[in-house]
Amino acid sequence: MAGTTVADDGLVEQAFTAAVQELGVAPGTARHTEQLAHVRATMGESKISVFRHLFAGDEESAQHANAAFESAYGRLVADGRCEPVPGAREAVEQLRGEGRTVVLTTGFARVTQDAILAALGWTDLADLTLCPADAGGRGRPYPDMVLTALLRTRAADDVRQIAVAGDTSHDMRSGTRAGAGVVAGVLTGAHDEAALLAAGATHVLGSVTELPGLLARAEAGR
Incomplete structure (x- = not known):
């Protein structure tokens, strides 16, 4: 859907940044840059799989980030950004x-x-x-x-x-x-x-x- 039938307009990256900030990964840091590069490379993959990779070995953080991502993306959609x-x-x-x-x-x-x-x-x-x-x-x-x-x-x-x-x-x-x-x-x-x-x-x-x-x-x- 996103990118194929639905215009993405950077919403995935915005929602990702909002999500990882909740786990202490701030924009502009080396860790954020590295994680964002992985998100871009794996566009289309199941989002929970992406977060499991980013927070390898920490299922609680992966689940937290995934829930925060979905919530942030949902807010962007509700705001008419879709x-x-x-x-x-x-x-x-x-x-x-x-x-x-x-x-x-x-x-x-x-x-x-x-x-x-x-x-x-x-x-x-x-x-x-x-x-x-x-x-x-x-x-x-x-x-x-x-x-x-x-x-x-x-x-x-x-x-x-x-x-x-x-x-x-x-x-x-x-x-x-x-x-x-x-x-x-x-x-x-x-x-x-x-x-x-x-x-x-x-x-x-x-x-x-x-x-x-x-x-x-x-x-x-x-």
Whole structure:
């Protein structure tokens, strides 16, 4: 969602900074700079996994930071800081209108995902929404959410009929590990074309608005 269908606008980094400040990691310090670099590199990963890495061996601090992050992000959403990527809603509606099944996934907790969907008026936009806890808790870069989407919707009988779109390297790894036929990186979020291709992207798009056309061409080619 964030960076692919939802404009991030630096909200993840802002929420991260607010969260780690509660654990004594101040902006401008060497530790904050190091941790922020890891957050940027792991965009798309389950947030609790990120905090477990940052506070290795200290589960209490990881859980505290994760809860503070979700709370801070929720406040930003409530303050009206949440906007769709231009044309994203229309792209999802087009895909569904063509008979495709659309599942929106996130590395956020369910409460944050629901807050974003409500803020955008997207509660009923997709066929299904998933967060890491809905698929065993591991999140990306594991293939779990992609495969859970297939199992829950029963929309295909072959993993190669799945298309995964995302803005991060972890999105690409999740899609390739699930065996998706199309793994499309988009340039509206965290990572650039080189990073997306290095992580296994089969295509790189300017934005998710190009996905319906890509799928139509892919089907025509087959």
